[in-house]
Amino acid sequence: MAVLFSDPIDWISQFQQALDNFRTSSWLGSSPSGSGAYPPLNVFRKGDDLVVIAEVPGIRKSDLQIQVKGNTIRITGRKAVKYGENAALHRRERLAGGFGRAISLPLELDADNVKAEYRDGILALYLPRAERDKPRTISIG
Amino acid sequence: MARSQELEVQEKKELVSKEEKTVPSRYYMPNTDIYETDDALTVVMEIPGVQKKDLDVHIENDVLRVEGRVDFGNYEGLEPLYTEYNIGHFARAFTLSSKIDQQQISAKVEDGVLTLTLKKAREAMPRRITIA
Numbered sequence: 338m339a340v341l342f343s344d345p346i347d348w349i350s351q352f353q354q355a356l357d358n359f360r361t362s363s364w365l366g367s368s369p370s371g372s373g374a375y376p377p378l379n380v381f382r383k384g385d386d387l388v389v390i391a392e393v394p395g396i397r398k399s400d401l402q403i404q405v406k407g408n409t410i411r412i413t414g415r416k417a418v419k420y421g422e423n424a425a426l427h428r429r430e431r432l433a434g435g436f437g438r439a440i441s442l443p444l445e446l447d448a449d450n451v452k453a454e455y456r457d458g459i460l461a462l463y464l465p466r467a468e469r470d471k472p473r474t475i476s477i478g
Numbered sequence: 479m480a481r482s483q484e485l486e487v488q489e490k491k492e493l494v495s496k497e498e499k500t501v502p503s504r505y506y507m508p509n510t511d512i513y514e515t516d517d518a519l520t521v522v523m524e525i526p527g528v529q530k531k532d533l534d535v536h537i538e539n540d541v542l543r544v545e546g547r548v549d550f551g552n553y554e555g556l557e558p559l560y561t562e563y564n565i566g567h568f569a570r571a572f573t574l575s576s577k578i579d580q581q582q583i584s585a586k587v588e589d590g591v592l593t594l595t596l597k598k599a600r601e602a603m604p605r606r607i608t609i610a
Contacts, residue, residue, distance in 0.1 A: 458590015
């Protein structure tokens with residue numbers, strides 16, 4: 338049935354649309370380093386926790402440093418772009434250099450359980466929300 | 479002491495293609511470096527999130543085409559709160575200026591960067607023509 342085939346595609350389109358809709362939402366706006374610095378970040382919610390994803394192609398894992406302090410995450414690193422000897426450049430679009438970016442998240446993190454993954458040029462930070470910061474259901478007595 | 483901020487954000491460019499894809503999903507143009515040495519042409523493309531198995535590279539009529547597909551499955555269950563870039567597949571095509579030996583193309587993907595080494599064809603080499 339055609340509907341079945343188009344479903345995952347619809348999902349991707351909707352997801353891309355959602356990413357556009359949250360472009361520079363005010364969610365991070367009040368933190369000291371708002372938007373604009375390298376690397377560009379996307380912040381997602383996964384259940385109670387947060388996932389921060391950045392595209393940092395061409396950076397070695399050993400050239401990336403992540404620091405967590407309180408609810409502030411700091412990502413620093415260096416990107417190198419090398420050409421072979423005696424190479425004549427036809428096109429040069431990739432940028433190189435050092436970078437540092439800090440973001441303060443508007444919720445309390447469980448800093449001890451932050452996990453970082455780096456694969457195929459994508460850095461993913463899994464930031465669990467502190468237990469005491471999680472919403473509690475209050476039953477009406 | 480804070481490290482100096484040298485690296486700038488490069489806005490992802492959406493691909494504007496003459497040909498339309500049958501599936502209405504977004505494609506982006508990977509940032510690309512191309513350089514030439516005596517014996518080869520090297521194409522370096524940034525394709526974060528693309529695994530080697532999801533890459534298509536081919537040369538036809540001196541046009542090099544690269545297409546890399548991102549696995550959206552990794553984003554399932556994630557709800558966007560704040561975004562600075564969009565996610566899509568990558569595609570780009572280049573018309574090659576020098577003759578390439580199609581038998582000697584090597585591809586390597588590392589940390590989201592594809593490096594294609596295209597060995598130049600020896601000018602002296604007789605061109606093989608296959609009769610269809």
